Amino acid sequence: MQREFWGRPVRAMVYTWRALALGTLIGCCLQAADAQVDVVKGKRSFGVSGFGGDASIAGQVADVLKNDLRLSGYFTIAPASSAEFVQSGTVRGDHSGVVVECVVMQQVTKRVVLSKAYQGSAQDLRRVVHKLTDDIVQTLASQRGIAQTKVAFVWAHNGVKELAVMDYDGYNVRQLTYDKSISVRPKWSPDGRKIVYTSYKNLFPDVLEVDLYTGQRLRLASYPGLNTGAAFSPDGLSIALTLSKTGNPELYTMNAQGGGLHQLTHTRGGESSPTWSPDGRSITYVSDDSGAPQIWTMNKDGGAASRLTVSPSYNTEPDWSRPLANADTKPMLAVTSRVGGKFQIGLYESSSGAVRPVAADGADNEDPSWAPDGRHLVFTKMQHWRAQLYLLDVVTGEQVQLPAIEGGASEPAWGP
Amino acid sequence: MRKKFLAQIILVGVVTTFGLTGCHHGAGGGAGAKTGASGPGSESPVSPLGAGGEGGVGERPVGLNAGSLEHGQFPAVLFDYDSARIRPSEDSKLAAVAAYMKSNPGKLVVEGHCDERGTAEYNRALGERRALAARDELVKLGVDTSRMSTISYGKERPADMGHDEGSWSKNRRCEFVVVNQ
Numbered sequence: 001m002q003r004e005f006w007g008r009p010v011r012a013m014v015y016t017w018r019a020l021a022l023g024t025l026i027g028c029c030l031q032a033a034d035a036q037v038d039v040v041k042g043k044r045s046f047g048v049s050g051f052g053g054d055a056s057i058a059g060q061v062a063d064v065l066k067n068d069l070r071l072s073g074y075f076t077i078a079p080a081s082s083a084e085f086v087q088s089g090t091v092r093g094d095h096s097g098v099v100v101e102c103v104v105m106q107q108v109t110k111r112v113v114l115s116k117a118y119q120g121s122a123q124d125l126r127r128v129v130h131k132l133t134d135d136i137v138q139t140l141a142s143q144r145g146i147a148q149t150k151v152a153f154v155w156a157h158n159g160v161k162e163l164a165v166m167d168y169d170g171y172n173v174r175q176l177t178y179d180k181s182i183s184v185r186p187k188w189s190p191d192g193r194k195i196v197y198t199s200y201k202n203l204f205p206d207v208l209e210v211d212l213y214t215g216q217r218l219r220l221a222s223y224p225g226l227n228t229g230a231a232f233s234p235d236g237l238s239i240a241l242t243l244s245k246t247g248n249p250e251l252y253t254m255n256a257q258g259g260g261l262h263q264l265t266h267t268r269g270g271e272s273s274p275t276w277s278p279d280g281r282s283i284t285y286v287s288d289d290s291g292a293p294q295i296w297t298m299n300k301d302g303g304a305a306s307r308l309t310v311s312p313s314y315n316t317e318p319d320w321s322r323p324l325a326n327a328d329t330k331p332m333l334a335v336t337s338r339v340g341g342k343f344q345i346g347l348y349e350s351s352s353g354a355v356r357p358v359a360a361d362g363a364d365n366e367d368p369s370w371a372p373d374g375r376h377l378v379f380t381k382m383q384h385w386r387a388q389l390y391l392l393d394v395v396t397g398e399q400v401q402l403p404a405i406e407g408g409a410s411e412p413a414w415g416p
Numbered sequence: 417m418r419k420k421f422l423a424q425i426i427l428v429g430v431v432t433t434f435g436l437t438g439c440h441h442g443a444g445g446g447a448g449a450k451t452g453a454s455g456p457g458s459e460s461p462v463s464p465l466g467a468g469g470e471g472g473v474g475e476r477p478v479g480l481n482a483g484s485l486e487h488g489q490f491p492a493v494l495f496d497y498d499s500a501r502i503r504p505s506e507d508s509k510l511a512a513v514a515a516y517m518k519s520n521p522g523k524l525v526v527e528g529h530c531d532e533r534g535t536a537e538y539n540r541a542l543g544e545r546r547a548l549a550a551r552d553e554l555v556k557l558g559v560d561t562s563r564m565s566t567i568s569y570g571k572e573r574p575a576d577m578g579h580d581e582g583s584w585s586k587n588r589r590c591e592f593v594v595v596n597q
Binding site: 200203204224225229242244247248249271273293316317338343364366 | 548
């Protein structure tokens, strides 16, 4: 079966697990030696002058690179004549593979800041360019890029909901479940190998896990009532989730194999949507025990709960940013708030207990999920009751719609 | 500014998408290891449960699927927005369900549903609270807890496809399905 490479993803969805061989780019990637640049805040102008060589793919390589650089948040694409940095390069390709060579120069100093070649199979051309982009981001912005990351989401079509995984830019969509049922709320393991989710395949909502490398599925929780909201701890050893087996939705933890169940909350209200703090010590969640839903937090082993959000009056779906290599980036908590009957994305501010809106535009924006860079969110935007996925750069406030998914896409989860 | 750049051309080896043919791994695991490779409709096996599945109240009926459930025997119990409280106006509906269950065999599946506003996961929890509230009322009316199980569909299964309060008020509901087994 041929993998469709350039077309719109869903229509060309190919049912193969090969595509889920994530992270197959290997090999050493030495940094361009002494490629020091003065990194400044804000965006820098970047000119993509294109690639020589095989004209049939050179244009596509340039287009992917431009899109990647825009989505990174660190660059504006400018005419090569006026840009601070300018790229040049060549592409060679045949049926066995492609080689992309790229040189990036700082025009004022005439200094070459990056010069590398990348080799891959023809089918992996986008992935090769994503790798190049992340090297450019690392070199010029000293940040980890997101161009090689994946997003899992819920694909609604033909009256059912299936899980799917795609590249962060919305391409290479691969279907993950074929249950013709309701499969929802995917969450990644920290190593990117597994996804836990809620499945109605056996009628009742259960927590399942799928191994992306083998396709093996495990049923991790199927207690009476609701089993949902599973979320891996940052070390991958534990899972927090919501169960209602005692007669009310409460929070629990269990080990990654589904054993060692431990009840965290005992309230009259409903608890749901746990997210682990980046240090793995506490679990933040939604509770409406005090009336309208708000964000609460407690030690991962249980104990006293403390309320985080004070306003607005309705907050759900918390998502903590990931543990970051950069110590200067502090953990952030994204939530979905309801304000004036509309749903919007905001960031919790611990000093005031308020939520600062970052995606409040009149649409219903829901279910934020952090990228590993701690700068971008993917979220669901509901317009005219149709759900599609958007990226948000919380530094600039810019939103980008991902390629539309036929039928609808929701509940995104950004992979590691 | 230093200019001593050392051009390094590194060929980054890309392992072509390695053939994750799970089908070769799973000889003992049944057909399911093929999963995606065999296309739509295939299913992977589900392992036996560890601890999950024991404990709690309300034993689940087995072998059911969504298509086998017959809705509409009883009128839906309706709820206020963002609420799982049983309204006094719905008491007679629950009394009819309880009367039926006390004089007939079978098990009861109590479905909780929500309108389309709000996040999917919050509505899953809210739908479960509605189903549990209805179930608790039926227990008070004399139906044995062990004969009932709950399913929250959240906002996945609206009864009315409209997008206004007239539709939403019909979708915030519990439905009751009798299962004879």
